[in-house]
């Protein structure tokens with residue numbers, strides 16, 4: 324088995340475990356409950372046994388019901404765990420594929436991978452909280468932004484190239500300014516949390532490249548617009564209902580990270596440059 328396959332498999336395993344933690348964060352942060360409290364069944368308050376807490380498998384073994392009282396456990400929990408595992412595996416495979424050399428990853432590459440691990444984790448937990456509560460809590464957004472910035476700076480100290488950090492800074496300030504402007508023009512359409520989140524999203528996109536930044540920023544509005552129109556068409560939401568925008572910003576950023584470079588290159592070719 325090649326090293327890349329092993330690393331991607333380990334990333335998938337780490338992802339399902341982190342996904343389990345993200346479920347806890349998404350549930351407890353809006354409710355103001357400590358993250359350190361043990362998990363208990365909401366129906367009968369019995370502590371959850373460790374073997375039933377194993378990501379995805381625990382839920383399958385229980386067939387989605389509490390072992391003691393039979394209260395149903397939402398399928399969202401194993402789904403989030405599986406999605407996080409897939410996101411970690413996919414992101415790690417992409418990262419390995421884009422290493423600029425055939426050699427094994429350097430220390431700085433691993434730190435960059437960790438920074439984007441924080442970004443994807445924050446993205447999943449913020450998507451859940453925004454869908455549940457239409458809020459993007461500072462207590463998640465701000466530490467995620469600081470930790471990502473510290474990790475990207477550390478990667479530069481280890482030799483990743485300072486120009487990439489400069490690009491991240493430009494992306495962060497640029498996307499923040501863009502969202503701040505949108506909020507200024509349409510205060511009812513864009514929340515303050517979206518503007519703060521733009522620093523993290525713009526920084527990560529800028530680090531990846533200009534193509535990623537432009538495609539990522541644009542994709543958020545395309546995804547958000549299509550979803551908003553679909554809601555309108557199904558009359559599930561009135562015109563004045565705010566549609567959570569955080570998930571589209573975050574989902575759009577991954578479109579930018581995955582295809583941004585290719586789209587950017589194609590654009591420059593078409594423009595004849």
Ligand SMILES: [Zn+2]
Pocket residue numbers: 364365366367368369389390391392393394
């Ligand atoms: Zn129970």
